[in-house]
Amino acid sequence: MAVYRRSRRHRFVLLLLVLTSVTVITLDFRDGGDGALESIRQGVRDVFAPVESAADTVFSPVGDFFGGLTRYGEVKSENAKLRRELDQARNENLRQAGAERDLQSLMDLQNLEFAGNIPSVAARVISNAPSNFQMTVSIDRGSDQGVEKGMPVVAGAGLVGRIVDVSKSTATIMLITDQGSNVGIRLQSSGDVGVARGGGASQQMPVDLIDAGTKIEEGAAVVTSGLQQSVFPPEVPVGRVVKATVSQGALQQEVTIEPVVDLRRLEFVRVLKWKPQP
């Protein structure tokens, strides 16, 4: 009898906790990211921000070490590739010192093209997502520095993602590879527009809506489309085509792109103070 009563009490506690959780989930949904729960969330994140920043400095080498261990094959082949490229670059450097300077200037100019006219905030990445189900990073700039939800984020080479959460001193970026991310893109060679979806940890992004008749070459550049109400400004480099195939009878191609920015090794980014055009 006593055992039965005790197990009823156990179930009652579980039921209470489940109901509390469901209530919190419901309140969070109803607030839509602006209510009291969100303020508490942001407050706690602000408190943790200095700790995260300090931990980033301390634990980065540890993380790199473990990352290197589990990606040994990839690191080894990357190393060999880099050595080959370095040898090539040394040879070309002797012959093309002048041309390289010009190229660097052009690259700088190109960088200015996609971000130069838009006011921006430079930020340091302080932590990665503590979960396996989201591709996000936190940065050390928040609403105090003018960062707002929805703002696009870029790195030197191109698009990184967009701001999905902001506290006073930190912000969270949803990377373009997150499975909940969609980017309106345009193929630079043909002008075709489509939507690149986040592919998760694979770091590759499937692209929808590319016409089956369009000729696409491997390595073709992909930029943001910037169509009306797009969440990203136009002409920001997104990635390069790694695969494009057409199945028989299909209306669209199966295109896969790889981001131009190495999203696994982000250190510094720029938040563009840009809002979608109505």
Next chain:
Amino acid sequence: MTTDPRFRVPLVILTALLVQVTLLSRLRLFGVVPNLMLLVAVAGGITGGPVRGAVIGFASGLAIDIFLETPLGLSALVFSIVGYTVGAVETGILRAAWWIPVLTAFGACAAGEALFAVAAQVVGRPDLLSARLAIIVVIVGITSAMLALPVVRVVGWSLLKNTPRRTTVFS
């Protein structure tokens, strides 16, 4: 150092949260992050039974929810169910061999991670249920099994009740 479980348990959860957010989020094995907060819930169930497992699971889940983009309370819901279930199952085990917590941590954390993806699907995040989930579940299970013994020990220590010290009077 306080000897009251009401202080020790939050201390352990806070420490676990710090380790999860600052250190473990960088230690990705094949791109997968070990889930220490879920393991704390499981350890709560192993050492404290169903009620304490559920309460610790709820607290650790709510703590990590603050740093996630999934709805607040989702991890709390899943972790409290996992903590309760582990506690209820462990209550029936009479002989505690060292490998039982290890095996329990493997199974419960793997199941908890899968349950989280399913719960997320219910609340409108269908992208979490993907082919990669199998890899995530296995690696989270393995890393949890590896960390199980020390974590169970620490959580067990935090749940120890106060016992007045015996003083022997020699006459």
